[in-house]
Amino acid sequence: MTNSFLKVFSNHKSIPAKVKFIMLVVGVGVIFLVGSIIMTHNEEEHFTQQRISEIAGQLQQDALDAEKEKKDELLSIALTLASNQTMHRGVILGERERPRMIQELNTLSESFREHTDINNLRVHIHDRDGYTVLRTFAPDFHGDDLTAFRSTARRIRDEQRPFTALEPGASAITIRAIAPMIRGPEYIGAVELSAGYGSISRDFKARGERYIALVNDSGLRASQGLANNRKIGPFRALSDTWFCDETFAFADQVDYEHLLKYGYDMTDDFFVTSTPLVGYDGNTLGYHVIGFPMERFDEAFESSNRIINAMLGILIFSIVAVVIATWVAMRFLISPHVREAVSQAKVIADGDFRQEMPVYSTDEFGQLAQEFNRMGEKLSSALHSVNTAIDDLSNNSIAMADTAKGLTDGSESQTSSISELSVAMTEMTSTIEQVAQNIQNSSEHAQSTLQASNDGAKDALDIIRKTEGILSKVKESAEAIESLGASVGKIGEFANVITDIADQTNLLALNAAIEAARAGESGRGFAVVADEVRKLAERTQDSTNQIHKLITELQRQAKYSVTTINQSVEYVEDGNKTAQRAGERLQNISHLSEEQAGMLGEIAVAAQQQSATANQISCTVENIQGITHENAQKAQDVAEYANDLRSISEKLKVQTSYFQLKNASNQNKQLRLK
Structure with a gap:
């Protein structure tokens, strides 16, 4: 039945816990009262039956x-008469002593009537053989053999000992x-x-x-x-005169x-019981019926x-x-602490970690307040x-975006220089072809060729310098992105700390x-607080999961950027090497141009080699x-990734701006003190 009360109360979620608890106490008290009344009634019935049995017994x-x-x-009177000498003589002498015996018995009867409750003493004298000597209630009837039809006459003759x-x-x-x-x-x-x-x-x-x-x-x-005696119920009176x-x-x-069925009965005036009237041979001849006044019977109860x-x-x-004490305890001892805990839980659930729950004692409520405060400090x-x-x-x-922008600008400048180099190489190829075709005019154009080769060498050196600058910027971008990946890893560590705190909150x-x-x-209020704490932990866990994502x-984009930039570094290094080779070849062209005047005989072969080299360049x-x-x-792409990182950081700021935190320096000081 108590479980039914609990189910009814739990289904009414809008009822305050204090009211539920008091209703439960009242319900249990009523159940206990009803049970006690039933038990008392049963005990009263049992006591009544027991008392009835005692009174009847x-x-x-x-x-x-x-x-x-x-x-x-x-028997005492019989023994007295049995020792009377007049009775002895009457038994021994017989008929002539009968008058004296009768006179003696009358005298004794009168004395017994005065000194005892026996009003009608009936005396019967037997002789040694069991024959009647005298009957006071029938003096003229004597001489009959009593042993022929009475077992008591045979017993006294045989045992010769008194009995009733x-x-x-x-x-x-x-x-x-x-x-x-x-x-x-x-x-x-x-x-007798x-x-x-x-x-x-x-x-x-x-x-x-x-x-x-x-x-x-x-x-x-x-x-x-006795068949004609007064009829009483299913019985007859033992005597109509007694x-x-x-x-x-x-x-x-x-x-x-x-x-006869229950052993007792009750009339208007008497409580009645009975006990068997047992005869000499053990047979039940009737009943003793006894009445006890109802006034005295009721007094016994x-x-x-x-x-x-x-x-x-x-x-x-x-x-x-108990109900009043429970109400007082709930009103002044439990409810204030529970309301304070619920209020603090709502404040924390709203993201405000600046408020602290006051600690009034060191009991369970005080420990709960301390744990609330400690949880808020750790989360804050x-x-x-x-x-941070x-x-x-x-x-x-932002730094990575700036680096990527610089890298983009450098790449554009490099592209422009390479375009110029390409034009120069085209012109050089055309010149070489003209030299091959116009070998006769090679001497005249030797200086022009030398100048063009020098310009090509300068351009190659410029390409090499710009390529090295691009390589340096790309490496700086790679380092910045790697630093970004490390910072993101630190954020992951902080997110793991938040996850641990959420797990500890769930455990709390x-x-x-x-x-x-x-x-x-009495601890139902704790369940409410525990549920609020669990909800807070779930919200913290959800936010942490979003941060993890x-x-x-x-981290994925940072890794991809690092990989891409590393590939760019490799390409730039290859370009740098190619540019160096181009510079070296242009220097060779310059040397060849200087020696052109003295090597006109070999100009055709050199022109062919130069043409091939120019094509390769x-x-x-x-x-x-x-x-x-x-x-x-x-x-x-790196710039776009940097913008994505910045957008993600802004989202994280929006997520964390929901929480109102304590001053960081004060909080660290409190944590160090603890």
Whole structure:
């Protein structure tokens, strides 16, 4: 049932945690109260049944004790009469002593009536053989053999020891007490006293209780003379004269079916129970029926009812006190800290790391506040580092763009020079051809050829210098791009730091959730805080992933730029070597031109060689021109990559500008102190 309450509360997300917790406490208290009432009711029922059993058992025992007391009293009188010498003489002498025996018994009966509860003493004298000597209730009927139809007469004759018994007769069922008469060592007869249950009923009535003895079918079969007695329920009264009208009225109100089934019954005035009326031979001849006044019966339960009501009152008061104490604890001890933590989490979630959560204690709430502050400081420090790296990236991208622009300008200048060289080489080739064709005019044009070769050498030297300048710029671009790649790698390291912090934040949220689960319902506020921390960590993780993607793209483009520039370096170096070779050949042409005057005989061969060399130089110059154009294009690509890096750095700045950070110097000082 408690789980059902929890599910109901969890489905109402708009209900404050404090209200949910108090509702839960109240619900559990109500459940506990209902359970306690049910348990108390069950215990009350159990106590009632137990108390009923105790009262019934006590009443039954009272009836049996009264019966035993009656038997003991009769046996005591029987023993007294058995020692009376008049009784001895009457048994021994017989008929002539009968008047004296009757007179003696009348005198003793009167004395017993005055000093005991026995009002009608019935005496029966046996002789040694079990024959009747005298019956006070039928003086003229004697001489009959009692052993022929009574087992108690046979027992006293055989055992010669006193005993009591409930034995049915032809017209009654009475308590019998039989004592042997011993004269010297000889058994001479027995004294038998019989009495009913009238005195027992009177004793119970004197205490405000009721008692009646009833006969069942078994008793009626044993004593058929009782069949005409008063009918009470399914039974007959043991006697119509032993019990008063009030007792009969009590007996008529009893539900005997309920009495025999459950062991008790209740009338308007009496609590009723019964116990078997057991005969001498062990058969149940009827029942002792006892009534206990309902006023006294109810009094027996008043104290227990007062205790139960007091317990319920204390229980209700305790539940109310617990609810009030819970409300006070939530209102003044838990809710302020939870609200403070939620407010701080919202501030951090909005990107403001400048605020610190106040620490009021060293308990779990204080530790939570300290961890919040430490998390904010670490995130702020990491973001400061990221901002610094972004600034470095932006500066490096600007420098790389400037370098690429310079490289582009150099390539354009080199292209222009190579174009001029190409024109010069074309002219030189034409001149060489004219020299070959006009060998006769070679002398006249020797100086022109020498001048042209010198100009070609100068141009070649100029190409070599410009090519070396291009090579230097390209190498500087390569170094700048490599430095940019290193800076991007540092940014990756800072992004990894942010990732680690986000992972630690997730771990902190998990620990907070575990602590909230351990605290049970009182820690539900921790779960809210842990969820806010987890959301913050997820947002930080998302931003870090975006940074990682941008950094990966930067590293890829930087690597591609470095590779491209390295290739450009190789091409420029090849062009430089080609230009050097062209310069050397132009110098050879110059030497040949100087020696032209003296080597006119060899001018044809030299002209052919010069023509071939000029063609080769022309091809080389064309190659250099293509390489230079390609370098210019790649320099433009480098410039575009630099612009991309700058754009990425601007995006990173926009991403990190969401966060409001503490002053970097103050934060570093706080971290060093910690």
